[in-house]
Each structure stands twice: as C-alpha cells, then as structure tokens.
Amino acid sequence: MVAVAHGSRDPRAAATVAELLGAVRERCPGLPVHASFLDHGPPAPDRVLDGLARDGAEDTVVLPLLLTAAYHSKTDIPGVLNRVRHPRLRLRTAGTLGPHPLLMDALERRLAEAGAEPGDPDTAVVLVSAGSSDASANATIARLAREWRPRGWWDVVPAYASATAPGPAEAVTALLDAGAPRVAVASYFLAPGYFADKVRNAALAAGAAAVSPVLGAAPEVADLIVRRYDEALVASCAATAV
Structure with missing residues (x-):
C-alpha cells in the first residue's frame, strides 16, 4: 500500500x-x-x-x-x-x-478528549474542515454536519478554514448568539499544521469552550x-x- x-x-x-x-x-x-x-x-x-x-x-x-x-x-x-x-x-x-461513519466516531473521540462529551444536549458543535474550491467537497461537510445533529448535540453546523464561508469564528459566534449554552469545535483535519492551528486560535478567541485535536492516529x-x-x-x- x-x-x-x-x-x-x-x-x-x-x-x-x-x-x-x-x-x-x-x-x-x-x-x-x-x-x-x-x-x-x-x-x-x-x-x-x-x-x-x-x-x-x-x-x-x-x-x-x-x-x-x-x-x-x-x-x-x-x-x-x-x-x-x-x-x-x-x-x-x-x-x-471520508465521508464515513468511522470518521464521525473519531471526531467524537477527539471532542471527548477536549472535554465535550458526545451527544451533550447543551453543547453545539462546529464541524470545521480546510475548505475547498470544489463546491461538492464543501457540500459534503455541510451534509456531515446535518447527519451528525441527531446524535444528541444542541446543534451541529459546518465551517471552513479557507475558500468559503462561514469561517470557524463566525460559526461559533452565530451559535452563541442563537443561545447555545456551549460551543465545541470539531477539527476535521488529519494532521496538525497551519489550518488546524488557525482554526483553534480563531475559535477560542470567538468564545468556543473546546477545540478538538486533529484526527491523527x-x-x-x-x-x-x-x-x-x-x-x-x-x-x-x-x-x-x-
């Protein structure tokens, strides 16, 4: 391989x-x-x-x-x-x-490590990917967010680190303004780097309570x-x- x-x-x-x-x-x-x-x-x-x-x-x-x-x-x-x-x-x-259900399980594992228990009804989630010039790739992230909502979260919305909107800070702010008790950011990145760091810093500055580590191993x-x-x-x- x-x-x-x-x-x-x-x-x-x-x-x-x-x-x-x-x-x-x-x-x-x-x-x-x-x-x-x-x-x-x-x-x-x-x-x-x-x-x-x-x-x-x-x-x-x-x-x-x-x-x-x-x-x-x-x-x-x-x-x-x-x-x-x-x-x-x-x-x-x-x-x-991706997309695959195993990646959603991995995202929840990483969120739990960051202090956001899977399916917490008082936690809204921002699912953040790198973003792409390919509209179908961005649409895939939006669909994953919709499919994740029934797992019990207050809400799940998509965001993108580049190429399209909303950005992570914008999404966090919108959820807090809508009344979400707590917002956690799920980092849909395989490995650390520029985008993952950018998302973490922007999300925490906007008021996110937790940002998950990258999926990694x-x-x-x-x-x-x-x-x-x-x-x-x-x-x-x-x-x-x-």
Missing part, C-alpha cells in the same frame, strides 16, 4: 502520518505500507511507486489519506499516477477516507484505512471478473 497524504511544511504532520501508518501496520502484519506526500516534502508518490517497480512489485494499492474528495483526489493523484510508467506494476486506487482512522484498502482490492477483482 502506498498512502498519499497532502503534505505540510509543519514537521508534526509527517510525524502524525507515520504514527497513523504504524497503527495500520499493526492491524495488517506483513502488509508493506509506504508513506508519500503530494507537497512540501519527500517522498513523492511517483518516486515511491518507481522504487516499488524497480524492486519487482507487480501490484499495489494507492490510498489517499484525504478526508473529502476534492482537487487533490480528483486531479493531483491521477496526475501523479499518469507519470508512473511501469507496465508490470498494476495500480489500484482506493477511495478517499485515532483507532477509527486506522480501521478505516484498512477498510478502504480492502474495498480497493474487492473492486479491482470485480472489475477483472467483468
């Missing part, structure tokens, strides 16, 4: 990806798991795949460590794979991690990676059979 993360100049991001993939290796002993990054640091996915091909690999799953399907999964990763010229290396591409995320890997294998076998 070649896992493809966004990449960051913040060294905490690569360390978090390494920890997460370590948890995946524990779940799948014997499965070679390689990290790669689209930006800001090595190794690049095509370099990893070239190395595997030179070592004689014939089959691998490329798995995006991305929380929504947007520009990186729709354009960047296919572009990288188009540069890989090894006819004996068969590539299977897994789906992005939450057990649910590691489980989901294994599931996406298995799904890619099954889908490839089904396509071959047809």
Whole structure:
C-alpha cells in the first residue's frame, strides 16, 4: 500500500502520518505500507511507486489519506499516477477516507478528549474542515454536519478554514448568539499544521469552550484505512471478473 497524504511544511504532520501508518501496520502484519506526500516534502508518490517497480512489485494499492474528495483526489493523484510508467506494476486506487461513519466516531473521540462529551444536549458543535474550491467537497461537510445533529448535540453546523464561508469564528459566534449554552469545535483535519492551528486560535478567541485535536492516529482512522484498502482490492477483482 502506498498512502498519499497532502503534505505540510509543519514537521508534526509527517510525524502524525507515520504514527497513523504504524497503527495500520499493526492491524495488517506483513502488509508493506509506504508513506508519500503530494507537497512540501519527500517522498513523492511517483518516486515511491518507481522504487516499488524497480524492486519487482507487480501490484499495489494507492490510498489517499484525504478526508473529502476534492482537487487533490480528483486531479493531483491521477496526475501523479499518469507519470508512473511501469507496465508490470498494476495500480489500484482506493477511495478517499471520508465521508464515513468511522470518521464521525473519531471526531467524537477527539471532542471527548477536549472535554465535550458526545451527544451533550447543551453543547453545539462546529464541524470545521480546510475548505475547498470544489463546491461538492464543501457540500459534503455541510451534509456531515446535518447527519451528525441527531446524535444528541444542541446543534451541529459546518465551517471552513479557507475558500468559503462561514469561517470557524463566525460559526461559533452565530451559535452563541442563537443561545447555545456551549460551543465545541470539531477539527476535521488529519494532521496538525497551519489550518488546524488557525482554526483553534480563531475559535477560542470567538468564545468556543473546546477545540478538538486533529484526527491523527485515532483507532477509527486506522480501521478505516484498512477498510478502504480492502474495498480497493474487492473492486479491482470485480472489475477483472467483468
């Protein structure tokens, strides 16, 4: 498996990806798991795949460590794979991690760690993602917020760190003005970095009572990676059979 993360100049991001993939290796002993990054640091996915091909690999799953399907999964990763010229290396591409119920469970785990008990009727939640120029990716976050409301929270609303509105501070302020007794922010980020720090600072300044840590190596995320890997294998076998 070649896992493809966004990449960051913040060294905490690569360390978090390494920890997460370590948890995946524990779940799948014997499965070679390689990290790669689209930006800001090595190794690049095509370099990893070239190395595997030179070592004689014939089959691998490329798995995006991305929380929504947007520009990186729709354009960047296919572009990288188009540069890989090894006819004996068969590539299977897994789906992005999100959306998936396991990510909602991981978000609630992280909120609990920040002091917001899951389903607390006196707590409103702001679900914050990075934001995207891809409207469908932003719509996915809004849908996840709607689907999360029935779990017992006072309310759940979406927000975005960039590209579109509302921002996290705006969303926190709106909930407090609407009468929410307490507002917690759920950080829909895989790894620490600029956006996660920006969201935390803005949300706390606006009056949020808690901001969750990034998803990182939450057990649910590691489980989901294994599931996406298995799904890619099954889908490839089904396509071959047809």
